[in-house]
Amino acid sequence: MAPSWNKLLNTLQISADYSISPAGLQWRSNTFFIIATVAIGLFTDLFLYGLIVPILPYMLNDRLGIPESNVQPYVSGLLTAYAAASVLFSPVAGVLADRVSTRQAPFLLGLLSLLAATVLLFFGNSMAVLVVARVLQGVAAAVVWTIGLALCLETVGSENLGKTIGSIFSFISVGNLVAPILGGVLYDKAGYPGVFGIGFAILAIDFIMRLLVIEKKVAARYETKDPTQGDLDQDLQHERNRRDSANEENGDTEETPLLSKKEQDYYYISPDQPPIVQKFKLLPCLKHPGLVTAFIIAGVQAFLLGAFDATVPTVAQQYYTFSPLKSGLLFLPLGVSDFLLGPVFGWAVDRAGTKPVATFAYLYLVPVLILLRLPRPCPSSPSSLSLLASINPREAPTSAALKTLAACADPKKQIATWSALLFLAGAGLAATSAPSIVEAGAIVKKFHERNPAFFGADGPYAQLYGLSSMVFSAGLTVGPLVAGALKERIG
Structure with a gap:
């Protein structure tokens, strides 16, 4: 085969001839480009998720003819379908990712699932099609979060994971920030083609970056021209560099043990394990209470995010008669x-x-979430009109009804109060992102260091973030259901 053809195949990573380096090997395997690719992948997932959320009530009303008063259960159901699919597929994605030689192939497959979901959402005119689309979107989310976070840890190490995750989450929050607004604007101005057109454009950019990225361990194979040696050399060198950097900061020497004798005993895993543990090597790590706590933190964070996603658009529509644009602005x-x-x-x-950060975040969120009960519907909203219709003109209105109607006298004040409370809630949610991911990664890293033969060179990090994604998605599953039910019953 011609050398130029081999070069092209290697550049596209279709071939695995490690004697011929692909074009742009250095910048494609650069730490910044790898992290940027992960960030774009997560951004795309959240952007397409956020693009749809504010227009879901209107989509159900326009396409399926569901009355506004009955929209909330369907919105919650579609959000739940997304999260449930992610729950079921996250551990599968983690296991598969730990068994393949590179992360790129499953990374690209996840994007194909997201593309199919977007096409179905664009053309879907039945509840069944919309549910299938949301399921495919959930599968794609499971893949990108599982593979992406594992790739981050492998690239920067646990010592720098906190600031890396913080920076990535800051960037991808732009997706949450811009997508609902764009969704509302484009829906008002250009309808569904405008909304989904921007989605397909973002998918194209994401596809190019995922196709170009080269993991550091794969780049090492080209440098050594040995497909097996590169993994080991790269892992050893990265581990050595991370330890040297940490030692310089902490004043440790080469003779300083990484784990104390007590810790070595605690983190030791016997190689004689049942078959299920041999397949799911993360299971022995779950004996650590810190790891379980990290998962709980992630689940609660997702529960709150799901609750906001399910209730903000419907409250905006029912309390303040907002358009899709104004709903997105909230x-x-x-x-x-x-x-x-x-x-x-x-x-x-x-x-x-x-x-300290996780404790502060959740203590801070308690009063903020309680205060979200303050906003009331404006006088012309369906909720207020329903309340007025329920009052018997022959009887004196109840004190609760009078208080509710009095609170509705100044709708601008109500909207401003709600917006301020949403900002305060967002600050608390921002503080909950990094602690669970960093804590889980640090704990599993100790198990990996103590049992390198049991876990292998790559460790169980894809399984870790697969399980973390599953717990997070479980929170997204329950959050909309609970929040939607509570809104319908107690407002």
């Missing part, structure tokens, strides 16, 4: 605080540790 306060504070909290995790 996600702006949530996104701005995340964008501004994400890197700050990531830096704080690297400096102060995960426990």
Whole structure:
């Protein structure tokens, strides 16, 4: 085969001839480009998710003829379908990713699933098609979050993971920030073609970056021209560099043990394990309470995010008769605080540790979430009109009804109050992102260091983030259902 043809195949990573380096090997395997590719992948997932959320009530009303008063259960159901698919597929994605030689192939397959979901959402005119689309979107999310976070850890190491995750989350929060607004604007001005046109453009950019990226361990194979040696050499060198960097900061020497004798005993895993553990090597790590706590933190964060996604658009429609554009603008306060504070909290995790930041975040969120009960519907909203219709003209209205109607007298004040509370809630949610990811990665890294033969060169990091994604998606599954039910019953 001609050398130029081999070069092209290697450049596109279709061939695995490690004697011929692909074009742009250095910049394609550069740390910044790898992290940027992961960030774009996560951005695309959140952008397409956020693009649809504010127009879901209107999509159901326009296409399926569902009355506005009955939209909430269907919105919650579609959000749940997305999250449930991610729950089921996340551990599968983790296991498959740990068994393949590179992360790129499953990374690209996840993008194909997202493309199919977007096409179905664009053309779907039945609830069944919309549900299938949301399921495919959930599968794509499971892949990109599982593979992406594992790739981040392999690229920068656990010592720099906090600030890396903080920066990535700050960037991808732009997707949450811009997507609902764009979705509302484009829906008002150009209809569904405008909304989904921008989605397909983002998918094209994401595809190009995922196709071009080369993992560091794969780049090492080209440098050594040995497809097996590159993994080991690259992992050893990265581990050596990370330890040297950490030692310089902490004043440790080469003789300083990585783990104390007590820790060595605790983190030791016997090689004699049942078949299920041999396949799911992360299972022995779950004995660590810190790892379980990290998963709980991720689940609660997702529960809250799902609750906001399910209720903000419907409250905007039913309380304030907002258009899709205005509904999308209400996600702006949530996104701005995340964008501004994400890197700050990531830096704080690297400096102060995960426990102080996580504790502060959830203590702070308690009063903020309670205060979200303050906003009331405006006088002309369906909720207020329904309340007025329920009042018997022959009887005196109840004190609760009078208080509700009095609170509706100034709709601008109600909207401003709600927006301010959403901003404060976004600040708390920004602080919950990094602690769970960093804590989980640090704990599993200790198990990996203590049991290198059991875990292998790559470790169980894809399984770790697959399980983390599953827990996160479980929160996204339950959040919309609980929030939607509570909104219907108690407002």
